[in-house]
Amino acid sequence: MEPATTKPVATKRERYYRQSLGAVYGRIKQSRVLMVGAGGIGCELLKNLVLTGFAEVHIVDLDTIDLSNLNRQFLFRHEHIKKSKALVAKESAGKFNPHVKLEAHHANIKDPQFNIDWFASFQLVFNALDNIDARRHVNKMCLAANVPLIESGTTGFNGQVQVIIKGKSECYDCNTKETPKTFPVCTIRSTPSQPIHCIVWAKSYLFTEVFGTSEDEVPEFDHTEDSENAAEIENLRKEAHALKEIRQSMGSDDFPRKIFEKVFTDDIHRLRNMEDMWKMRQKPTALDFETVSKSNGGEVGDSVAKRDQDTWNLAENFTVFCDSLRRLSRRLQQAQGGEANGVSHVLSFDKDDDDTLDFVASSANIRSIIFGIEPRSKFDIKQMAGNIIPAIATTNAMTASLCVLQAFKIMRGDLNKAKMVFLERSGARVVNSESLRPPKPDCPVCGIMSSRLVVDPLRATLNDLVQGILKSDLGYGDEFSINNEVGTLYDPDLEDNLSKKFSELGVGADSFLTIIDDDEENPRVNLSLSISEKSLPEDSKPVVLSQSLDIPRKRTVDTSQAVEHTNGTTEPPAAPGKRKRAGSSSLDEPGIEGQKVAKRGKVQDTDQEDDLILVDGPSQGAIVIDD
Template sequence: MKDTYLKKILGGKCFNKIQSARVLMVGAGGLGCELLKDLVLSGYGEIHIVDLDTITLSNLNRQFLFRKTDIDKSKSLTVAKAVESFNYLGAKLVPHHGNVMDTKQFPLEWWQQFDYIFNALDNIEARRYVNSMCLLLKKPLMESGTEGYNGHVCPILPYYSACFDCQAHVAPKTYPVCTIRSTPSLPVHCITWAKEFLFYQLFDEVEDSGLNDSEAISKETDNDAEIENLAKEANELAELRAMIVNSDKDTFFRELVNKIFRVDIERLLQIDALWQTRRKPTPLHLEEYKLDVSDLSETKNWTIAENLYALYVSSANIQQRLKEEQYVAFDKDDDDTMTFVAAASNLRSFVFHIETKSKFDIKEIAGNIIPAIATTNAFISGFASAIGTQYFKHEKATLENTHLLHTSSAAKHAVVSAPIGPPNPECPSCSAYRGVLHVSRHDFDSLTLQWLVDQLVPLYKSDISIQVGQSKLIYDVDFDDYALDKLSQVPDFKNGETILVQDDSNRLDNLILYLAVGNETRFPPVKLKEKPVKEESDLDGSDDDGFELIEGDNSSDVEIIEEPPLKRKRV
């Protein structure tokens, strides 16, 4: 029998539970491919797979279930087919191509069917959303992630253990617009400029981006000359964009280089205030160089002549494509677009006396690629699957019989295991009381926001504030503009949205309601407790070091999780 060894290892009772279990795996990338293999071979009866992405060439080196012929196909649909060759125990595989945060495709009822949820995600927003749904429905969650040789596995038992939001996460690195466009000092500044500004303005669908935001620029500098120069630079790019279809490749290339790497730089040099404490850039004169085609290897640092030739070839190719396509979007796996960004960023680095990079290195930065190692994905997913089975083996999962795991740089302890910790009493997610607010479709169009306020005020016996979605204030004692509006007319008040309720005195628990518009109106039973009083030592601003969660295979999207403001009043 194919299940003989599994029954011996897990025990017959545990194996039967796993066979009848319905689990969800969110993410089908590097970690997800390995994890799905382990879940299938562990005997899970029904596995749902959710992923938004399609397969690219750069995925193939570590996402072993994909082949070259799978490029541009859905990851979730492809992995479900790929594991059939070793689906010996007959797991039912249900792929879903979509965003797990889409409440229309994945409503509350859909989430309720699962016995266990495995995260194999690579972005913080989706991880926080899955965490919030698990808290709402009290579903156990296996949180895992890898980054290079590092990795973690962290089981989450809602309200018994720390949740994903119990710990702060590292803030994303961003750069001021004026630094990117006027005074770069690092290779990443030039790469960001080439990808997010130059390429975007010349070739992409929309002719505006965050790096051309006049409001953001005005907040960063009060130098009128710099603001005027940035406006002229944007106008020049608009003129270059207009030339793409109507000019030959040689003319376009000469105008591109002269305007971007000579004229713009000469104009910047006239703003003395920018160079009082910085080294001045050196304009690039195209006539001083003969284009060099000798070696455009991705792993070597190109000379200036080679960068110019790479820019010439890539811009000509994109120019030709734009005669048939409306726009060309940047893709790290599109050789034309990647070569253009690499050459343009290196030429800008040369002008500003910054070290240049190889195309390979620039691709890592421009493509937001964090080194991912197949071996790390393999053993982290193996631990995630193995620890997950413990939930089905024990009659009741506890803090003592459930462990987290993470890698270590210590010579004798490559992997470290420890019991999971209790919830953080100050966590904005699991310290709040959660419930589902059911509203019938008829009442959604007839009841007013004041009706909801009248349900909530008696719970707190004080003034309250109500926020919806991403901290959008819709009610407090000084802001009742929407009080008499029908629920369906209140901005962002819609099915699947979360509603945050807080009391002005900050005495009782926050309340988080999930809005479910359906066939009936039912307010959830709510029991609010008093918030713990902070000791003097808690108010000195010091932080305790905690276990660092790694943000996932190929993750680039991390942020500091902060407690929501007590109230936002209208000024």
């Protein structure tokens, strides 16, 4: 096959999409877009971009390929497991269209190399991510770089696509996102009453104490009630310490016994003795290692752990507990043995790592039995412990295609025709769309002023910003603070840093400072400054704003506009709502090719901005995750 770069060949190849896309095709053909995430949506998206003529696509993903990806992430095969998603996606998709320029970065999108200038070099960014943190970051960067962002996510049969354009539509953070559930420490450690309490105990306490680092900073733990239970918290610290001691005997034959007797016998006895605790609750029943191991009686075969959909009995859980403990010990010791310098290795829980899952499932169930709670199957525990989101090819295919449809509108410059789109399994309509809502005035991310701050790293001090820019140029009063990711650098009561250079404060290129105005009467909106470093002439100020700023004031409650649009979350209005628009059908929003539309008579073209909206609410909350 001769290289297909000659014009006539390329044209033939393009015939179908050129035909369908019309005028916007020219722009697509010269576009440079960024795709963050090469997972479920990402694979589909890349295929669609490549086959609709997008010229240059950059792919960023730090993840590697796992077996459980293969049921939907179709650019990956069995032989790619453990390889970089970004690189393999580029390679697989590139094979099918040699005419597109693909660039892959096996890296974290939060890395400093991906700075605002880099983001600004794209016409459009697609988010196809699996976590809120990275989504927020890209949202922030796109706002700062003023690049349109198409945000997407799926869970099971549901999917969602949101177009984010600075100043025109809600940003990702305009609506608060659901945060993961947390539990009081005492509920997990002393008084569990539900299966999930025992699962969190097994995963975040027992597993980490035995194989990981330490229990102290586990996100699932809610420490707000600690002070009320100071005595018990102190006891629990001692328990954890004792468990660490036992860790030393890892690898010995009686290691499982020691762990078992510690957490399922001795600790339970201690708890039982806290009479106050059990006045209103059922006392737990301590287990005896000998008795349980004999109850086994050789009946339990070696295939227990395979039966992951059944609920195991005590003897079965016991078998899996002892065995998985040995498997994990061996792994940890082998890892440590390989290192000469005694670096301490740890294992971390992974839902797809059967050794860790077996251990967590069996110990959670044994604890459940002790507390009279119903045990669960390994399959269920995997979902509960691993925060597994169901994911299938079909939903990803639809969601990615909807992203590209929105991209067409952005490429045409029809920003006000871009949509928020929902996919649902139930209801009469599979795909619903609604108009974008305007940005929330009080959004902490987009309801702010942002600017570039050029800093001469050799000379600039924090005071140059405080006095030279904020107070004199911008007219700030005394009540304001300067913050970065780490914390507050300056406020009226914290002046120690004023004489320090930016570099001493850890404020380098491409980091952000947020200026919060605390003026009581009429505060300015927050000012976000992204730092560029550049040596400036001696006679100029060492700190310069890249543009002159007119910072708006924080709005007090704006009722006039908020009523219609502020309904809380990213969910559409409750089902089954149906708003009708007077005047015309969906078709007066012309097809992609404006010219032809004009020819066929643009009579109904008066009412385009508010396209018709048919909305059914999804059955549950905001869709946040896909991988």
